[in-house]
Amino acid sequence: MGKIICIANQKGGVGKTTTAVNLAASLSIADLKILLVDSDPQGNATSGMGISINGSPTIYSSLVGDEPLSNIIMDTELDNLFICPSNMDLSGAEIELVGMEKREFRLKNSISFVKNNYDFIIIDCPPSLGLLTLNSLVAADSIIIPLQSEYYALEGLGHLLKTVQLVKNSLNRNLSIEGILLTMFDSRTALSSDIYDEAKKHFCNILLKTVIPRNVRLSEAPSYGKPIIFYDNTSKGAHAYLDLAKEIIFNAKKS
Amino acid sequence: MGKIICIANQKGGVGKTTTAVNLAASLSIADLKILLVDSDPQGNATSGMGISINGSPTIYSSLVGDEPLSNIIMDTELDNLFICPSNMDLSGAEIELVGMEKREFRLKNSISFVKNNYDFIIIDCPPSLGLLTLNSLVAADSIIIPLQSEYYALEGLGHLLKTVQLVKNSLNRNLSIEGILLTMFDSRTALSSDIYDEAKKHFCNILLKTVIPRNVRLSEAPSYGKPIIFYDNTSKGAHAYLDLAKEIIFNAKKS
Numbered sequence A, B: 001m002g003k004i005i006c007i008a009n010q011k012g013g014v015g016k017t018t019t020a021v022n023l024a025a026s027l028s029i030a031d032l033k034i035l036l037v038d039s040d041p042q043g044n045a046t047s048g049m050g051i052s053i054n055g056s057p058t059i060y061s062s063l064v065g066d067e068p069l070s071n072i073i074m075d076t077e078l079d080n081l082f083i084c085p086s087n088m089d090l091s092g093a094e095i096e097l098v099g100m101e102k103r104e105f106r107l108k109n110s111i112s113f114v115k116n117n118y119d120f121i122i123i124d125c126p127p128s129l130g131l132l133t134l135n136s137l138v139a140a141d142s143i144i145i146p147l148q149s150e151y152y153a154l155e156g157l158g159h160l161l162k163t164v165q166l167v168k169n170s171l172n173r174n175l176s177i178e179g180i181l182l183t184m185f186d187s188r189t190a191l192s193s194d195i196y197d198e199a200k201k202h203f204c205n206i207l208l209k210t211v212i213p214r215n216v217r218l219s220e221a222p223s224y225g226k227p228i229i230f231y232d233n234t235s236k237g238a239h240a241y242l243d244l245a246k247e248i249i250f251n252a253k254k255s
């Protein structure tokens, strides 16, 4: 029970939040109970699900304070999908965590009390490799690395994989790579095919089968606070994230 | 002499590096002497200019150590463009800076020794509001805020403007807003026009006139280590960044 997958990449704008929100939503309609944890101070996963905090506690209270996660978790419009929301309060957390004991294990400890209530727990990370992302890597069973089909995104991949290996060797022996997910793939451009070929050449054994196409419906959905399957379930984006959910479920059954 | 402009936005992937590299290059061909400072551990501005570090010192040595910036600054292929490179060494800097005296002024102090050698100094920032971006805001005379024509990007703008105001009130009275730069504008989608209308409605007096269109040539150029004016000077992207350079020069003369 309770497989924890973090969606991480220090490169900005590669589709971490879009993947976290839409994978969580697609898994939840397969009759699985899902918790989406937003550990990014921007709170995009929270607003992408149409959630307004209105003063209730966020993940900040559990990471830096001692609030149990169960007091922070909120319902969403989807029956099987729950969210641990975030907001800008979290932006001070990295500096506050620096001096704390077992600072890398705060999220892992918080999640451990609720882990068995869910089939999957999906964690959205900020665009950095600071203490917030580190907490997610330590808490996770596996990582999905969204790789935007662009040059700068490919550049940072080597460093991220080294960091994952370091975390695996020291803080979380259980951490595995769920896979690299190609995002914003535009079959009309040579650049996308070039990046795909490079990724296949260097990372073939960890490249997920599902490829997410560039699809404007995916970037429209957040302004309505809805995952793609509820905004436009006929879109290429919706089909791609349903495929991804099937692939993740298949992988979880295998291991 | 030496107007310092930082390119900042905590939202990832909005076009900070693309703007820093191509604005710096476009200014340099107007016979102005330009320094491009890469303060992002990803080092995308450094590789976007085709620079390989090969062991020489990076900005890390000046921010955390005491190396003078003049020992770190390198030539680029462009006569009037110089770069202060970065690499992953910088990713530990934020935690190392936490305990230092005057930690927010480290970059301002380093730049002060070289400032008068350049007409403009352009600083590329990482996707966060941590100590690296804070150092750039304190060192800068003004900030350009790239705003991707997408919903999530618009969401974080209010918080960034509040942070800029806080820095202006406390650490850098000199800081002004050069402007909000709309990036990756795709005239074929309703989303881009919606975002443009929203930005005009709420931020009309600080919206820059130049709008950067979505243009695949801009995302191809970094894989050749060249700014757009040297990769494809006939492209829409090249024209847009030349327009931006003209607008920035015009603004500098006005004030």
Ligand SMILES: Nc1ncnc2c1ncn2[C@@H]1O[C@H](COP(=O)(O)OP(=O)(O)OP(=O)(O)O)[C@@H](O)[C@H]1O
Binding pocket: A011, A012, A013, A014, A015, A016, A017, A018, A019, A040, A044, A125, A126, A127, A183, A184, A185, A212, A213, A214, A215, A216, A218, A219, A220, A222, A237, B010, B011, B012, B013, B127, B150, B151, B152, B153
């Ligand atoms: N497949 C896609 N097709 C089109 N647009 C997309 C796609 N995936 C994401 N987007 C859009 O691209 C932008 C960046 O995506 P997103 O915010 O999910 O990335 P991120 O990695 O979470 O960013 P950050 O680094 O700031 O956390 C968003 O505006 C999103 O709506």
Ligand SMILES: Nc1ncnc2c1ncn2[C@@H]1O[C@H](COP(=O)(O)OP(=O)(O)OP(=O)(O)O)[C@@H](O)[C@H]1O
Binding pocket: A010, A011, A012, A013, A127, A150, A151, A152, A153, B011, B012, B013, B014, B015, B016, B017, B018, B019, B040, B044, B125, B126, B127, B183, B184, B185, B212, B213, B214, B215, B216, B218, B219, B220, B222, B237
């Ligand atoms: N106008 C544009 N048209 C098409 N692609 C663009 C444009 N501007 C930037 N890009 C591409 O979009 C991606 C994100 O841009 P860029 O890396 O400059 O953003 P950033 O804000 O610096 O990201 P980060 O937050 O990771 O530092 C890059 O792959 C870049 O090549």
Ligand SMILES: [Mg+2]
Binding pocket: A016, A017, A018, A040, A044, A125, A126
């Ligand atoms: Mg995100």
Ligand SMILES: [Mg+2]
Binding pocket: B016, B017, B018, B040, B044, B125, B126
């Ligand atoms: Mg960048």
